[in-house]
Amino acid sequence: MDINALFTDEGLRAFTATVRDQHVRDAQQYGQIADIVRSRLEQTPIEGDRWMSKRLRAWKVARQLKAMQKASGEAASKAEALYATYVNEVLELPQRRATAEAKKLERKNSRQTAVGAAVAGSLNKTVTSLNAPQAQAPGTAGQARPAEFVAPDNPWQQWPMAAGGEQAPNRTINDYFAKGEQG
Known part of the structure; x- marks a missing residue:
C-alpha cells in the first residue's frame, strides 16, 4: 500500500471501500458462525446438565460471536465515517x-x-439646514420663552426640612390631623 496514495481522494476512497467490504464480510461470517455454534451447542448435552443448561451455555458462547459481528459492523461504518471526515476536514476546507x-x-x-x-x-441634512433662509432678521437675538411658574406637585417640597432647607418648628401628629370632638 502506497501511503502517499492514501492522502488523495481516490486513494482514501479505495482504502475505505476495501476495509468496509472486508468488515462487512467478516460481520456476515461471524453471524453465520454464531448461529451454527448456538444450534449445535443447544443439541449437544454434557453430563450433569439440567433442563436449561444447554441453551444457557449455547447463548453464552454465541453471544461472544454476536459481539464480534457487531464490532465488525461498527468498524465498517467507521471506515465510511473516516472517508466522510477526510473529505469534510481536508478536501473541502x-x-x-x-x-x-x-x-x-x-x-x-x-x-x-x-x-x-x-x-x-x-452631512446633507446639516448643509440643508444651514443654507435654509432664516425667519428672523440677521443680527437680532432669538425670542426667549417667557418665564413660567410651576407649582410643585410633590408634597415634600412644602416642608423645607424634607427638601433640605431650614428646619421647621417641631410638629406633632395633631398638627397634621384635625382633633376629634372629645366628649
Whole structure:
C-alpha cells in the first residue's frame, strides 16, 4: 500500500471501500458462525446438565460471536465515517474558508457602505439646514420663552426640612390631623 496514495481522494476512497467490504464480510461470517455454534451447542448435552443448561451455555458462547459481528459492523461504518471526515476536514476546507472570507468581506463592505450613506445623509441634512433662509432678521437675538411658574406637585417640597432647607418648628401628629370632638 502506497501511503502517499492514501492522502488523495481516490486513494482514501479505495482504502475505505476495501476495509468496509472486508468488515462487512467478516460481520456476515461471524453471524453465520454464531448461529451454527448456538444450534449445535443447544443439541449437544454434557453430563450433569439440567433442563436449561444447554441453551444457557449455547447463548453464552454465541453471544461472544454476536459481539464480534457487531464490532465488525461498527468498524465498517467507521471506515465510511473516516472517508466522510477526510473529505469534510481536508478536501473541502480550502473552499469553505474561501467562501467564509468572501462573506466576511461582503459584510465589511456593506457595513462601510451603510456607514458612508449615514454620514452622507447627516452631512446633507446639516448643509440643508444651514443654507435654509432664516425667519428672523440677521443680527437680532432669538425670542426667549417667557418665564413660567410651576407649582410643585410633590408634597415634600412644602416642608423645607424634607427638601433640605431650614428646619421647621417641631410638629406633632395633631398638627397634621384635625382633633376629634372629645366628649
